[in-house]
Each structure stands twice: as structure tokens, then as C-alpha cells.
Amino acid sequence: MTFSLSLSTHAVANRLIDSSSPYLLQHAHNPVDWYPWGEEAFAKARKENKPILVSIGYSTCYWCHVMEREIFENPEIAKLMNESIVSIKIDREQRPDVDDLYMTATQLMTHSGGWPNNVFVTPDLKPFYAGTYFPPAAFSSLIQQIHYLWMQDQVALKAQAERLASAIIRIKQQENNAQSSSLPGSQLVEALISHFSDYYDNRLGGFYQAPKFPNEDALLFLLEAYRLTNNNTCLEMARGTLNKMAEGGIHDHVGGGFHRYATDAQWRIPHFEKMLYNQALLGRAYTELYALSSKPDDRAVAEGIFDFTLRQMTHKDGGFYSALDAETDAVEGAYYAWTDAELHDALDTDSYAWLMKHYGLAEIPGIPGHKHEDGRVLYLIQPLFVSATEKGLSYEDALKKQQAVMTALRESRDKRKLPHLDNKIITSWNGLMIDAFVRAGQRMGKPEYTDAARRAADFILANLRKQDGALYRTWRDGKAEIAAYFEDYAFMIQGLVSIYRAAKEDSYLQAAKELAAKAKQLFWDEKHGGYYFTDGSEQLLVRMKNAVDSAIPSGNAVMAQALLDLYEITGDAEWKQQAEALLIAFGQAITENPRAYTHMVHALLRLNHVAPAAKAALQPDEAVTLREAMVTKTYVKVGASEPKREGNSLTVTAVLDIAQGWHVNANPASFDFLISTSVDVREDSGKAEVEPAYPDARAMTTSLGDIKVYEGKVSIPVKVTLPGNAENLRLLVRAQACKDAICLAPSDWIVPVKLK
Helix, strand or coil, rough: CEEECCCCCCCCCCCCHHHHCCCHCCCCCCCCCCEEECHHHHHHHHHHHCEEEEEEECCCCCHHHHHHHHHHHCCCHHHHHHCCCEEEEEEEECCCHHHHHHHHHHHHHHHCCCCCEEECCCCCCCCCEEECCCHHHHHHHHHHHHHHHHHHEEEEHHHHHCCCCCCHHHHHHHHHCCCCCCCCCCCHHHHHHHHEEEHHHCCCCCCCCCCCCCCCCHHHHHHHHHHCCCCCHHHHHHHHHHHHHCCCCCCCCCCCCCCCCEEECCCCEECCCHHHHHHHHHHHHHHHHHHHCCCHHHHHHHHHHHHHHHHHHHHCCCEEECHHHHECCCEECCCEEEHHHHHHHCHHHHHHHHHHHHEEEEECCCCCCCCCCCCEEEEEEECCCHHHCCCCCCCHHHHHHHHHHHHHHHHHHHHEEEEEEEEEEEEEHHHHHHEEEEEHHHHHHCCCHHHHHHHHHHCCCCCCCCCCCCEEEEEEEEEEECCCCCCHHHHHHHHHHHHHHCCCCCCHHHHHHHHHHHHHHEEECCCCEEEECCCCCCCCCCCCCCCCCCCCCCCHHHHHHHHHHHHHHHHHHHHHHHHHHHHCHHHHHHHHCCHHHHHHHHHHHHCCCCCCCCCCCCCCCCCCCCCHEEHHHHCCCECCCCEEEECCEEEEEEEEECEEEEEECCCCCCCCCCCCCCCECCCCCCCECCCCCCCCCCCEECCCCCEECCCCCEEEEEEEEEECCCCCCEEEEEEEEECCCCCCEEEEEECCCCCC
């Protein structure tokens, strides 16, 4: 397979030729006299008294490519630009601070946003006009109008710029100073669940209207809310969305992984670019779903994401690349779409017939004036286990056939020209993927995934960390550059902590602690709390904190969760206190708009359930590692009785064997912050009715007060009413082991139940 990098054919290179950014290099041969962001461009604008075009995009952005082909490669339009304005090109992935600032300007002026983002600013960098994509004639006219107004009524344009700059500063400072006097209330968790319930599409999955984005922040929050509170509505929304996405064309059934979003309500027609952050966040979501469901379909989707990442988005030394483009040779989706003839050529007769029974082909809508792909997009008609059941096949046989067909299609597709690969390595996105790989390695028992996470972390620490312990933002072709932003620190800390949980190697925990200290030194707001996005070394219009989630979680929210991870691991209350201070710093903003701060509410949910590690020193004769000493499963063993069946109902009994001196919380638990012991029975259709009968509990007096507990050997019978086609029955148990005033992190068990 070959990767492509589209470059303009203009003979003379401009100043972008020395950039390490693939996006800027795509524009390095435009006839436009582009400058990178920096003092050279600003000085030229001041000296010549010209307005500046700040044009922001990224290398895998389809409409950025369109605008380049139609406008920035046009010699006549380039001549207008070179005579009238100073033109700056910015890779938003390298400079997310500048991108956020001027995207706010665009949203204020147009009430929408997107990329490419084209903002006209004064020589002192204050915006006065903005838009996204412009057709060639409209853009040519706009350049002439701006030149005329700048020459004839510069005072009015500068006044407009002052008003916009003041509005941006006011908006950003509101969030900067949005602290409360105490922690946000736990009712925000229920308020956010209610919000998602109101917007959930219970027929097609997802939230809001088309175009449909994965909204990974929502999915991860809902999965955690179910895990911690047993709220079935949360699970149904997350599972329904993830299942429908897995069936749709947004899921690359042939190569694995997911495209950025779907243009239709059924998830069938994607916008075809593949971003590393989507793979990381969705990989984690499908992993967490599999941990709850034990369904092979969920595992297969998760493995597809991680295997695709290892195959196509991983540097030979371990770091993860940024993105794959949506287009090939100016045709969006060309690499991923299939004509009927191509399917016939790639498959034998039996495999083609199987594919047509299980998959549909969705038409790609044409865009007037653009090259159109003749092929269509594969989507799964219904879940594979449903198709297998209807045809009387075992799921394992159906899965083997699916894998054989998709392997044949991938081998055929590998012969095509690949879309452009953005091969820069971004610290923050790598942190997200490291965390996801570790979780998958643990949940699915795949040490090769944990090894991939370790190699990526080692790559970042070796290549993107300065001698003073600070980080760089990006690396490409042997060169690290741009001082890291706060999100780079937060995401890497989370990834390093996850590696430590899995590998128990102290070096990763130490690196996480060192980065946390460096982040506090560089970014923490001593007056109002919270972390600034930048270190303040470059003066922009306003120094921002950016705690609102975007396509990725905010750095402040991820840091709150990483601090809770450190508290769970070390038992050091200082980490928890730092997490609380962070939540208080944005307390007012979170309370006013919890949806905008979903990942922060996620952290609040965890804070309400967090349990510290056991700090008591282990005796030499205890054959228990420190990590094992922090896990409930070390002190509680779970099994199940032989099920007793009568007609369409059966009774299965969960048996908990609790170590001497330990107890688990009764159901219901005596306090909200204690995790109640719970049992459930699941089967694939989701139609089983379950009635657990929790036994009487013993009263115990503790430093917390009188609580109800189970001790010794405990039996919890569960009556289950089954649908007629029930299969893949499993018993789920959740418990939290406590001893004296210490409660460990809860554990979950899944015990298969054999039907006879």
C-alpha cells in the first residue's frame, strides 16, 4: 500500500516549505505568499499597514483541500491576496490556542463554525471579518471589498475589531473566573443523564440530529454512570448508540476503525477522514461496553479499532500518527467505497453471496462541482449474532465467515492508493490512545495492546520531553517543536497512570507525578484555580482555560480524572484535594451548563464514588502485591450455583466467599458513597426479567456510623424469566470490599451460566 501527500504544483516554494506541518507543506507551493504564524508576518502587516488573513485548517480536512484547489492555487486570486493582505496559514493541530481564539470570533460573527476557518484581522491581530469555506468568485470579491474598506474606512474596521476582541475576551474570562465556593452538586449527574435521555434517538442511536457525531464524551460518561449507579437507562443509551454506529458506514467494516462523523441519521454515509482521537475515545468506549456485556460483537469492534491503529497509524518506534485523509486524488471516500464489480473481483461466489445477505450498500450523495465517487459504502444490515440465530448458525461460525470476507476485501483494498497520512505525532492525542490501549489490554486479556501503549509512552518521553521535564506538542521526521499545551500534559499523565495500573512499573507513575508538578508550575491559576491552556509565554488576545469539551475532552476535565486515578493508586489525599479544587474552579460554569462540561461531570461522578488505596503496610508473609491489595477481587471470590430451570424461568445463585476480617456492603448500601453489592443476569436479546433476592444483612458499627454488611459466605438467588430464544446467559456481580475504615475500589465479575 502507498500513502499520498498532496502538494501544489506551483514551481516556486513559499515560506511554508520549511515547516514540519503536513498541512502547511500542502500549501508550500501555492502562488499565495503564505507566512507561518509569527512575528515576521505581523511586522510586515504593521509596516505595510495591511490586514491579515489568518487561514486555519488541518491536513486531512476535505473542505480545506477544496478551498486550496479552487482558490489558493488560482494565480489570479493569489495575486489579489499578495497585493492586498498578509496571508498566514495555521495548522490547528499544532496551534489549538490560536484556532480556538479565532473560531470563537467566527462563531460570534456567523453563528456557525468549521474548517477551513478564514479570519481577517488587523495588524494587532484583532478580528473584524470571518467565514469558513468560500467559493472562488465570492472569495475574490471579498478580498477586493476588504482592501477597499481598509483603504477608505480603516477606522470603522478597527472599531469593529475592537468590539469583537472585547467580546472574545469577555467570553473567555467568564470561564476563567467561573469558580464556585464549593463542589458542584451531585444532582448535576442526574441533570446530565436527563439531558441525554431527552435527546437520545432510541430508534437509530446517537444524540441530536444529523449530521451525527459519536459524542464520545457522552458515551463514556453514560457507561461510567451505569457502572457506578446501575442506571439501566444510561447503559441502553450508550449501548444503543455504539451498536448502531458499529452497524453503520461510519464504521470501516473492512479495515477497522471509525470515520469522524456521519452525514445521515442512520450512520451510513460518513465524512471519511479518520482521526487518532476518534480511534482512542471509541476504542475505549467499545472496550468498556465489552467489559459490561461480554458480547463478542463489542469485542470485535474494539479489536478492529486497535488493530487498524497498529497497522496504519503507528510509527515504527511506537508513537501514533494523527490522521488519514477523507479523499484520494480529490475524490472523497474513493479509498473506502465499492462498486459491485469491485466486490465481485475481490470475492469468490460464495463470499459475495454471503456479503449481500448481511450487508447493504449506501449511495454517496454527490456535491455539485466536485468529483463524485461511483462506489457505495458498506453497512451491516443487522447485528451478526441476530443473523446467525435466524439462520440457525453458531455465532462463532458466522464470525469466522465475516472475518474471512473482510480479510479478502481488505487485501483487495490494500492495492489502492491510500489517502494522505498526517504523520505528525501529537502528545495529547497519543496520551488518549495510550490510555485506550492499556484499558483494552486489561479488559480483553491482550498484552500486545499494553505493550503498544508502553512503546508509545516511551517514544513520547524520549522524543518530546525536554531536559527540564517540559513537553513538546508535536514531533515529525525527527524534529520535536512547539511548547506543549496543558492538554498535552493532562492526557499524557492519564496514559502514564493507566500503564502503571497495568504494568506496575514505578517509572511510569514517577513520570506522571513529575508531569503533574510541571503542569501545575506552568499552567495553574493561583487566583481563581483551574489550568490555563497555554503557559502564557506568547501574548494572545486573552489567556484561556478551555474547560469546555470539544471533539476531545478538555484538558482540565482529563486532569481531574487523572488526579483521581493518582488518589486511587497512592491513597494520598492531596491528589483528591487537587481534583476537588479543579472542579470548584469551574463549579459555576459546570452548574450552568453541564452538557458543555460532560467530561468534568464525569469526573464529579467518579469523585462521589472514589475509594482510596489501602495504605497499611503489608507483612512480609502476605503473598499479596501492592496492586492486588487495592483490588476487591483479592478478598472476595465469586461463583454461581447450577441453575434450576422451570419452563421459561430459572433460578441461579451468586455465591460470594468473603475473606475473614473483610465485608462487602449490603444492598442497598447504608451510605451513597458506599458501593452496594449487586447481581444481575444478562442475555443477548436484553429481554430477560431479573429478580434478585438479597439476604438479610448484619449491622456493624464503624467510624462512619452503623452500616449493613455481608460477611463470610453469602448466597444471593436470582430468578430470571427468559425469552424463548435466550442464549449467552451470564451472571454479573459487583461488590466493594471494606475493612475497618478502608474501602477498596469495587470489582466486577462476569460468570457464564450454562443453559441445559
